[in-house]
Amino acid sequence: xxxxxxxxxxxxxxxxxxxxxxxxxxxxxxxxxxxxxxxxxxxxxxxxxxxxxxxxxxxxxxxxxxxxxxxxxxxxxxxxxxxxxxxxxxxxxxxxxxxxxxxxxxxxxxxxxxxxxxxxxxxxxxxxxxxxxxxxxxxxxxxxxxxxxxxxxxxxxxxxxxxxxxxxxxxxxxxxxxxxxxxxxxxxxxxxxxxxxxxxxxxxxxxxxxxxxxxxxxxxxxxxxxxxxxxxxxxxxxxxxxxxxxxxxxxxxxxxxxxxxxxxxxxxxxxxxxxxxxxxxxxxxxxxxxxxxxx
Amino acid sequence: xxxxxxxxxxxxxxxxxxxxxxxxxxxxxxxxxxxxxxxxxxxxxxxxxxxxxxxxxxxxxxxxxxxxxxxxxxxxxxxxxxxxxxxxxxxxxxxxxxxxxxxxxxxxxxxxxxxxxxxxxxxxxxxxxxxxxxxxxxxxxxxxxxxxxxxxxxxxxxxxxxxxxxxxxxxxxxxxxxxxxxxxxxxxxxxxxxxxxxxxxxxxxxxxxxxxxxxxxxxxxxxxxxxxxxxxxxxxxxxxxxxxxxxxxxxxxxxxxxxxxxxxxxxxxxxxxxxxxxxxxxxxxxxx
Numbered sequence: 340x341x342x343x344x345x346x347x348x349x350x351x352x353x354x355x356x357x358x359x360x361x362x363x364x365x366x367x368x369x370x371x372x373x374x375x376x377x378x379x380x381x382x383x384x385x386x387x388x389x390x391x392x393x394x395x396x397x398x399x400x401x402x403x404x405x406x407x408x409x410x411x412x413x414x415x416x417x418x419x420x421x422x423x424x425x426x427x428x429x430x431x432x433x434x435x436x437x438x439x440x441x442x443x444x445x446x447x448x449x450x451x452x453x454x455x456x457x458x459x460x461x462x463x464x465x466x467x468x469x470x471x472x473x474x475x476x477x478x479x480x481x482x483x484x485x486x487x488x489x490x491x492x493x494x495x496x497x498x499x500x501x502x503x504x505x506x507x508x509x510x511x512x513x514x515x516x517x518x519x520x521x522x523x524x525x526x527x528x529x530x531x532x533x534x535x536x537x538x539x540x541x542x543x544x545x546x547x548x549x550x551x552x553x554x555x556x557x558x559x560x561x562x563x564x565x566x567x568x569x570x571x572x573x574x575x576x577x578x579x580x581x582x583x584x585x586x587x588x589x590x591x592x593x594x595x596x597x598x599x600x601x602x603x604x605x606x607x608x609x610x611x612x613x614x615x616x617x618x619x620x621x622x623x624x625x626x627x628x629x630x631x632x633x634x
Numbered sequence: 635x636x637x638x639x640x641x642x643x644x645x646x647x648x649x650x651x652x653x654x655x656x657x658x659x660x661x662x663x664x665x666x667x668x669x670x671x672x673x674x675x676x677x678x679x680x681x682x683x684x685x686x687x688x689x690x691x692x693x694x695x696x697x698x699x700x701x702x703x704x705x706x707x708x709x710x711x712x713x714x715x716x717x718x719x720x721x722x723x724x725x726x727x728x729x730x731x732x733x734x735x736x737x738x739x740x741x742x743x744x745x746x747x748x749x750x751x752x753x754x755x756x757x758x759x760x761x762x763x764x765x766x767x768x769x770x771x772x773x774x775x776x777x778x779x780x781x782x783x784x785x786x787x788x789x790x791x792x793x794x795x796x797x798x799x800x801x802x803x804x805x806x807x808x809x810x811x812x813x814x815x816x817x818x819x820x821x822x823x824x825x826x827x828x829x830x831x832x833x834x835x836x837x838x839x840x841x842x843x844x845x846x847x848x849x850x851x852x853x854x855x856x857x858x859x860x861x862x863x864x865x866x867x868x869x870x871x872x873x874x875x876x877x878x879x880x881x882x883x884x885x886x887x888x889x890x891x892x893x894x895x896x897x898x899x900x901x902x903x904x905x906x907x908x909x910x911x912x913x914x915x916x917x918x919x920x921x922x
Binding site for chain 2: 448518519521526536537541
């Protein structure tokens with residue numbers, strides 16, 4: 340760029356620089372708009388749901404069984420069913436998923452077979468949940484003769500969330516610096532002692548986040564549980580693992596497909612309950628993560 | 635030739651031999667310290683996958699002395715020191731040939747457990763790596779996992795004193811190890827290694843991440859510790875090797891072979907009267 344004799348030097352954007360800057364400024368707004376699009380959609384859905392369903396929220400709503408009369412129908416059995424299924428799922432899936440991640444990252448030899456296992460995990464995480472439902476129906480409900488019980492539902496959901504939990508746990512374990520492991524092993528600790536005393540505690544925030552996100556996913560699961568037979572009328576409290584059951588998302592689906600418009604209000608109210616629960620779970624994940632990070 | 639040395643404690647030497655090559659059983663490169671041998675390396679060859687990193691290294695490392703490994707970057711010093719406590723086992727795809735004896739026993743023998751080896755041969759790394767736990771827990775961990783039935787408070791205090799760190803941290807042992815300065819962290823790592831009561835302490839460039847004052851403190855610490863331990867130190871800093879060590883090993887990689895041992899002898903001799911021309915070139919700064 341030549342400087343013309345006698346011209347005044349200016350540092351304000353001119354010519355090509357001005358054009359480039361304009362594009363850059365415009366791009367900022369484009370990205371902001373993309374982000375806000377997601378936020379606005381969420382806010383609109385939330386507003387619509389709350390407007391429709393807020394009137395139905397009450398203690399009665401939470402403590403009544405479903406009924407063919409919309410004003411008497413409630414979430415009691417489905418909330419209990421959800422809690423039972425989610426609790427059992429966590430107990431079944433958590434040890435298997437953490438154990439798998441630890442084995443892959445810390446103990447497995449680096450060979451071709453292990454690479455195939457890892458690739459397969461990524462594939463399994465992407466399988467549609469209804470496939471897990473069909474699998475659960477064939478194996479747990481029919482072959483093992485567990486019937487459409489809480490245990491069958493929990494086993495099915497465990498299979499579904501294990502791959503994504505393993506991947507999250509693997510990431511968390513990989514974040515632990517090698518210098519920590521070196522330091523521990525150089526002191527004469529065994530691999531297990533190193534994993535238990537250093538790797539797992541340091542990986543715990545990431546693992547907890549992964550577990551809670553997987554639990555949120557399973558809390559909203561509908562297709563898989565419908566396949567194993569949870570789309571049913573439950574008018575009692577669940578008290579053991581072999582009970583028939585239903586869950587909140589299935590109850591929502593149930594009410595949504597009824598012809599009477601009043602049931603849609605019920606569905607909206609149930610959606611609010613489910614959203615609040617998922618929100619609390621995610622907040623819990625964030626709190627746990629922060630607390631362990633400070634340590 | 636510039637004087638590289640500062641005031642040091644004199645070395646107790648056995649009378650007589652200062653290392654004339656003897657017959658079989660001694661390192662063919664020519665120097666065997668006339669002292670009790672702790673490590674004996676014979677024709678040690680090492681590969682990372684296809685890439686050779688050590689070629690026919692043969693030497694004897696004496697007990698209760700400081701042995702320094704010097705040489706330009708990439709000459710295999712860190713690889714060699716990590717072979718001595720089998721830390722290289724952690725890297726997949728490595729291959730070791732030759733013999734590394736410790737108290738006369740080959741540590742790469744089939745029935746040898748690396749955990750047993752590492753219990754006796756401790757290591758301090760280049761970048762201080764205290765655990766993200768309290769100072770107390772950092773030191774107690776080693777003693778605990780090795781099942782030492784000891785009074786933990788006493789072990790922690792003793793290790794911190796040995797590492798010349800106790801007075802600086804005695805008021806708050808619950809403070810996180812990461813809250814210390816770089817030099818203090820490295821001394822914490824040394825204390826941690828001492829708590830396990832090893833025979834040997836391997837130090838892989840322990841001062842390269844530290845400031846000069848912290849470096850001097852650690853060098854003093856090394857001279858204090860050598861009465862009770864054998865210390866092998868890798869260093870990039872020739873002046874440090876001259877200040878701190880009793881014996882020096884000079885290694886080199888060239889176009890013929892990587893990780894060769896070029897010369898090995900008492901520090902004073904190697905620095906004032908090196909036998910190999912390449913040693914002299916390195917020491918006088920003509921390369922490296």
